[in-house]
Amino acid sequence: xxxxDKVSKRFAAQPTGARWxxxxxxxxxxxxxxxxxxxxISLHAPNGQITGLLGPNGAGKTSTLRMLAGLLAxxxxxxxxxxxxxxxxxxxxxxxxGILADARGLYPRLTARENMVYFxxxxxxxxxxxxxxxxxxxxxxxxxxxLDRATEGFxxxxxxxxxxxxxxxxDPDNIILDEPTNGLDVLATxxxxxxxxxxxxxxxxxxxxxxxTHIMQEVERLxxxxxxxxxxxxxxxxxxxxxxxxxxQNDFEDAFVQLxxxxxxxxxGMGL
Amino acid sequence: xxxxxxxSALAQWLAVFLKEVKDAWRDRRTLRTVLLLSLVQxxxxxxxxxxxASDKENRIDKREIYAQGMQYAPDLQNxxxxxxxxxxxxxxxAMDRLAAxxxxxxxxxxxxxxxxxxxxxxxxxxxxxxxxxxxxSGTARDVARNLLQSYAQERVGLTLALRxxxxxxxxPLEVQERDMANANARAAQLTGSMIxxxxxxxxxxxxxxxxxxxxxxxxxxxSLEPLMMNPVxxxxxALGKWGAVxxxxxxxxxxxxxxxxxxxxxIRSDALQALFRYGLxxxxxxxxxxxxxxGAVxxxxxxxxxxxxxxKEAQAGNSLVLLVFMLLPxxxxxxxxxxPDWYYLVPSLAQQTLMLHVLRAEPxxxxxxxxxxxxxxxxxxxxxxxxxxxxxxxxxH
Numbered sequence: 001x002x003x004x005d006k007v008s009k010r011f012a013a014q015p016t017g018a019r020w021x022x023x024x025x026x027x028x029x030x031x032x033x034x035x036x037x038x039x040x041i042s043l044h045a046p047n048g049q050i051t052g053l054l055g056p057n058g059a060g061k062t063s064t065l066r067m068l069a070g071l072l073a074x075x076x077x078x079x080x081x082x083x084x085x086x087x088x089x090x091x092x093x094x095x096x097x098g099i100l101a102d103a104r105g106l107y108p109r110l111t112a113r114e115n116m117v118y119f120x121x122x123x124x125x126x127x128x129x130x131x132x133x134x135x136x137x138x139x140x141x142x143x144x145x146x147l148d149r150a151t152e153g154f155x156x157x158x159x160x161x162x163x164x165x166x167x168x169x170x171d172p173d174n175i176i177l178d179e180p181t182n183g184l185d186v187l188a189t190x191x192x193x194x195x196x197x198x199x200x201x202x203x204x205x206x207x208x209x210x211x212x213t214h215i216m217q218e219v220e221r222l223x224x225x226x227x228x229x230x231x232x233x234x235x236x237x238x239x240x241x242x243x244x245x246x247x248x249q250n251d252f253e254d255a256f257v258q259l260x261x262x263x264x265x266x267x268x269g270m271g272l
Numbered sequence: 273x274x275x276x277x278x279x280s281a282l283a284q285w286l287a288v289f290l291k292e293v294k295d296a297w298r299d300r301r302t303l304r305t306v307l308l309l310s311l312v313q314x315x316x317x318x319x320x321x322x323x324x325a326s327d328k329e330n331r332i333d334k335r336e337i338y339a340q341g342m343q344y345a346p347d348l349q350n351x352x353x354x355x356x357x358x359x360x361x362x363x364x365x366a367m368d369r370l371a372a373x374x375x376x377x378x379x380x381x382x383x384x385x386x387x388x389x390x391x392x393x394x395x396x397x398x399x400x401x402x403x404x405x406x407x408x409s410g411t412a413r414d415v416a417r418n419l420l421q422s423y424a425q426e427r428v429g430l431t432l433a434l435r436x437x438x439x440x441x442x443x444p445l446e447v448q449e450r451d452m453a454n455a456n457a458r459a460a461q462l463t464g465s466m467i468x469x470x471x472x473x474x475x476x477x478x479x480x481x482x483x484x485x486x487x488x489x490x491x492x493x494x495s496l497e498p499l500m501m502n503p504v505x506x507x508x509x510a511l512g513k514w515g516a517v518x519x520x521x522x523x524x525x526x527x528x529x530x531x532x533x534x535x536x537x538x539i540r541s542d543a544l545q546a547l548f549r550y551g552l553x554x555x556x557x558x559x560x561x562x563x564x565x566x567g568a569v570x571x572x573x574x575x576x577x578x579x580x581x582x583x584k585e586a587q588a589g590n591s592l593v594l595l596v597f598m599l600l601p602x603x604x605x606x607x608x609x610x611x612p613d614w615y616y617l618v619p620s621l622a623q624q625t626l627m628l629h630v631l632r633a634e635p636x637x638x639x640x641x642x643x644x645x646x647x648x649x650x651x652x653x654x655x656x657x658x659x660x661x662x663x664x665x666x667x668x669h
Contacts, residue, residue, distance in 0.1 A: 066497075066668055069501045070500075070501070071497065071500055071501065071664075071667050071668050072668060090503070091503035091505075092503070094501060094502060094503040095503045097501070099498070099501045101497045101498045101501060102497075103494030103495075103497045103498065104494070104498070105490075105493060105494040105495030105496070105497060105498045105499070106493075106495065107291075107295060107493075107495060108493065109294075109295050109298035109299060110291070110294065110295065110298070114291075114294070118287065118291045119498075119502060121283070121284070121287035122284055122287055122288070122499075122502040122503075122504045123502055123503065124283070124284075124503070150298070163498070166498070167498075
């Protein structure tokens, strides 16, 4: 179970001009500019469900997931994984999550199996357990032909599958996926969808799955509930049918555009 | 969920260390180049030094002297030839070539009125033309000057003897030089600081690639972000990576130190061949001296590299670290006296000083061993603390 409660995060903006400016005879440092990436975003993802974090580019999805992963400290708010605070018990919380990062970041000189076993060892598995788990995941994700090949030269789809297997190597109860279908073809996307459905079913361990995307079809076909974010804020949440009713639209894409861009119509054109 | 069986920092350290070693091992081309360079280093350096030394020896052994106008000084010519030197007329464009630094020699010019002025005791001037920017020309000038001074001394002796004056009245004392330096120290004089400096450079350049790959490389291939999503302690991560880089640096230090043993067959200088005695125990002591240095260099290069978002950025930062470590040993060149104690506090200068002690077969006190080790350990801890912290903070930037 994952709980994100009113989380906010701002970043220092990169200066575009000179940091110091002359005012008369004195040099004055330009005040630091800030970018509010996330403002009071909340999400509750129970076990056995797939929760979609849907938003346009730059909506704050990746920053939210990075805070959940323990890579960024939130400025305010609460992040919990199975009741463990990510801020105060980061290592324990990280051990309960399997995260497919936006940056897949495989080690090109290691084989797919070695990539998985390495992360398994870092998650505290014994060498034998990590190797056995790599075998299981190879069957689950159809990775067997790739297992003993160095990942250098893998296709985008092969990279995503290997990175996903690496994230699942310690069989976590909570799975977080950042734009998992980016760069995948239709068949690979379908296979991934099937895998996720299996993982959140009782047969697959009733995992809690959170995934961020900006692709409507993914959300419609996969998610039990959706949290729509725009400009770093929650703008709506509920099931796909709830959101259609809420917006009075028949098409989910129209519903999303209405929800995500209504608050800032001036930016809608840019976002689309 | 699979239950973790061992979650200790030691197990994580081992996992990181083994992964980094495997990763470095798979990068065969880089590894082969780095190790080959460290093996070739010794022979190349010794060949270079001994070639310089043997050039000087050959010049002296050749016993030839360029002289112009020697026909005006038959007595001087006779003296020089009695010393088993051959007098040769300089080439037509000798002066121009000498000025341009193209003639590695010196030219003695005797004036036409030499003999008359000598007889009249008017101190005829004999000129020696040389180019001080050329090492060979300097050696030839010294030879010519010694010959002319010996001739002058013989003339004085004969003149005084003919007048019944004892030579001792002009030369009341005889100077006899006794060199207290042992053979190793004299050989170290010939090799100078070159050998220790090359060992240190081999360690620095060898460790740099691995240090960048384990830190800036993680950022460049975007693997740092997923890595930091694991519940791994920053110390285990930094130590595991450091272990692999430091091990490579230590292997390079040992190989470079060992490479000077077989390289001795390549020594072309007779003097250096007779004096330079470098055995297995010296190589081992070189290796021991370099161990704390290898550790500190690995940690500092990693700390510098982790600031770079790419290998290219890391290279720029590391070139500064390399420059500092390469320049520090040059401090010793400014000091001819015995090295001050603070040398042992300065990394790379301390190692160079200790290696020179080994080359000169001088004893090394315990504190001289321990102080550089302590400084190396301190730098390693500081470097790794920074790496551990920076890995987390740089994971997503």
